[in-house]
Amino acid sequence: MKKITSALVALGLGVALSASVQATSNDEAVIERIKAVGSVCIEGDDSCGGAAAAPVAAGGTRSAEEVYTAKCAGCHATGAAGAPKYGTSDWADRGSKGMETLLANAINGINAMPPRGLCADCSDEELQGAIQHMIDSVQ
Structure with missing residues (x-):
């Protein structure tokens, strides 16, 4: 037992x-x-092990072509939502409005384009460079 x-x-x-x-x-x-799927590291927060990068690389501002390719081409390459298409006469017509007007439209948004388009982290100078890049695409 x-x-x-x-x-x-x-x-x-x-x-x-x-x-x-x-x-x-x-x-x-x-x-x-x-x-959690991920974590957020804020610039200057040492608890992330230095993983947070500065918004713009130490080399300075991005080139106009880099900004256009990364941020603007999504709409301007295809003409989505009425965006003036890169490399077409759409930009020749826009160029006559003057850079000040075009930059103000990019910063504040116009028609279906939201303020700053898809480039919330772009400086005004980077936006101006991207606009000039698009104007130059028809010359």
Whole structure:
């Protein structure tokens, strides 16, 4: 009888241990599924291990072509939502409005174009360069 009792106790401990391991495994799986996808590092926050980069590289402003390609081409290459298409007479006509007007339109938005287009991190000078790049595409 003692052997049967010992076997049952061992079996009970084994089941309890197995259930505990399974619960831990389930807890770990739940934690893995609900963990944050990413984290936000703000420039100057040392707790990120220096992962936060400055908005503009130390080399200065981006070139007009870089800004156009990265930020403006999404609409201006295809004419999406009525955007004047790069390399077409659309820009010859726009150039007659003058840079001051075109820059103000880019900064404030016009028609379907939101303020600053898709370049919230562009300086006014970078926007002006991208506009000039688009005007120059028809000359």
